[in-house]
Amino acid sequence: MTLYFLTMVLFVMGLYCLVAKKNIIKKIIGIVIIEYSINLFLILVGWRKGGIAPILMKGMDQKELVEHSVDPLPQALVLTSIVIGLGVLALMVSICLRLYEKYKTFDMSKINRLKG
Template identity: 75%
Template sequence: MIVYLLTFILFVMGLYCLVAKKNVVKKVIGIVIMDYAVNLLLILVGYRRGGVAPILLKGMDRAKFTTQSVDPLPQALVLTSIVIGLGVLALMVALCIRLYEKYKTFDMSEIRRLRG
């Protein structure tokens, strides 16, 4: 229970960084931290106390493995989610570099033409 709550606190840290900071790169860092927190929560939900990794080794009892292994489904989905996070991070940093080339600053309040 406390582990879940700490993960939520990590998520809220990222959300705070995304909302309250003015620097564009800080906002990107906030999104990265939120990404970590969500991935960790999904893996924590699938954890079995004293469980083994879902890999069959030679000479392993099949029935015992089924009752001992941790949940493989969230692991498979998080594996794709991590890689997508990397692609999105590359896109965001590319946008930051372009914004810096155009406006010579990372400050959101200085980037005037983005104002509504």
């Protein structure tokens, strides 16, 4: 229970960084932290006490795998989510570089002021 709550705390900190900070790179860092907390939460939900990785080794019985393995489904979904996060991060950073090239700053409030 405590671990679940700590991942929620991590999520809230990322959300705070996303909402309250003015620097765009800080906002991106907030999104990255939110991603980490969600991935950690999904893997924690699928963990089994004394669990082994869901891989059949040589000399291991099929029954042993079914009884002791951790949940393979969230692992497969999180694996795709991590790589998607990398692609989306690259897209966000390229938008930031374009903004920096145009306005010479990363500060959101200055960019807003320069617009009008």
